[in-house]
Amino acid sequence: MLLVFLGLKALLRNPYRSILTSLGIVIGVLSVIVLVSIGLGAKALVLQSIQNLGPNLLVVIPGSVTDSGAQVGGGTDTTLTVEDAQAIREDCPDVWNASGALRTAAQVQSPHANWSTVILGAEPNYLPVRDWHLAHGGFFGPEEEASAARVAVLGRLVASRLFGLGNPVGNFIQINHSPFRVIGLLSSKGQSPMGMNQDDMVVIPLSTLQSQIMGVTYVGVILAAAESPDRVADAKREIRDLLRLRHHIPPGGRPDFDIQALSDIAKTANRLSLILTVLLALIASISLFVGGIGILNIMLVSVRERTREIGIRMAIGARPRDILLQFLTESAALSFFGGLAGGLLGILSILAIRSFLGWPAPIPWEGSLLTVAGATFLGILFGLYPAWRASRLDPMEALRYE
């Protein structure tokens, strides 16, 4: 205990050098904590946007896709139909609701402005499937769907581009030069996990899009909502069996569709952001390691510089292990207090990132403690060699050292 105190005292005798030496550790710990927090923030953002899409949601897309999930909503085959969507709705007990959808890009005009956006053709039950709501007006129903009516519901962004901040309901817009009556305004939904702005969209009846704009009979995607998040797997199996039957896929044959549960995508995204976090932490650890080498360097210099002091201490009765402990304490204290300062600065930086950048960076408490402990361990590790050298000095030679 006394020798620990002795080590601390030696540091205080040289305050500037001590501060500069521990600066490497300070910066190392700071960057580990901040980067881990940024990584965790990214993860939170991704999970939040997936939550926005709905945790119950299943997406049926035509054609085969890789399991990265990147092609959700964009299958290239044309094998899915409105009838498939209806069958899913009616024959799958764990599916609560389903809607076919098809999208294209088009120019949209209001009397004052125009905007290039996504036109989404959807069935009347699209909104409940997506767990989406209207800000103003209404949505189209089965009559409009049956008669391929020219009605449109605007996404937030489109509405503001075409009509400014006013209420667009009741106005007319033109899609590919055909007039559509605006009957509703969607609430804001934000980004999808694929980075698409879901507010930059105009929703019209599926039949209208198929017959009047695109001239096709298929749907691009069928969105199905399971009864509850824990029924997603069952719902997925039921849809697969149903569609295999309807599409005459023989047992063991390759299906012409693919079903993605958003929870699967969430898992992938979760794994990716974990990899990101680990990678960031790893990069930051390098600076921590460099800080440790700084301590090694200074401790070696310090042992050399204080050779005579070591000789005196040995002459008056310091055992080799007393000397070892004294120098080890010095390096441990340098890294511990450096780590502590780095941890505090890191948490302050995270708070700053939160309030100035709006990034949802959490404070990684356990990670911070672990990093400070790791930095201390690193200091002891790198201090071991200089301390061992000090303890092995010959007292007589050390006393004569100039």
Add this chain to the structure above:
Amino acid sequence: MQEDDRPGLSVRLDSVTKIYVVSGEELPAIRGITLSIDKGEALAVVGSSGSGKSTLLHLSGLLDRPTTGAVFYGDRRVDQLPASDRAVLRNRSVGFVFQNFQLIPRTTAIENVEMPLLYQGVSARERRERARDLLTSVGMGDRERHYSSQLSGGQQQRVAIARALAASPGLLLADEPTGNLDSRSASSVLELLLSIQERSRMTLVLVTHDTEVARFATRTVRVRDGLLEGS
């Protein structure tokens, strides 16, 4: 560590030699010396510089190990003990006074005096009291907060003497203690050393090239070219 002989420690060097090897060349500092130093004796070791008298002192104080031969404290052979046991012996039984004082830089007088007790694990309060008493007894009571760089040579040597006495050792070894001092502080330091020796009856070995200094000792041995001369 000490046996029955609390006041003084008897030291015996048994045909010791010390050969330094400097860049492949053997330099004999002591060629074979047998010497008994009795309890409570004040022995002066004189000789010209390079005669090996300092090496003799370092061997006696376990700062260095003989190349051949043996060192005894009382009846106990001590030169072959492991480094940490020798450190404990130096701490409890030996006090050193060096020509160039060897105070620890950037450390106050009282911290220097406390240091041997620190390595014994003596409590802070006890250490401080003992160090304060010792500083007062060497006439440095009013300088305990001074750093060594703020003290004159004579004052530094007084602090060094207080430090050497801190653990109440049985053997006090002084290597040219007045060598770096002007004549006035030299004689006062010397008087201090001898009065301490007389009072405590510890064994004192005083290495000097000054035969005047040696006059104060109870016995004088002369070292020349690594050998004892007469006496």
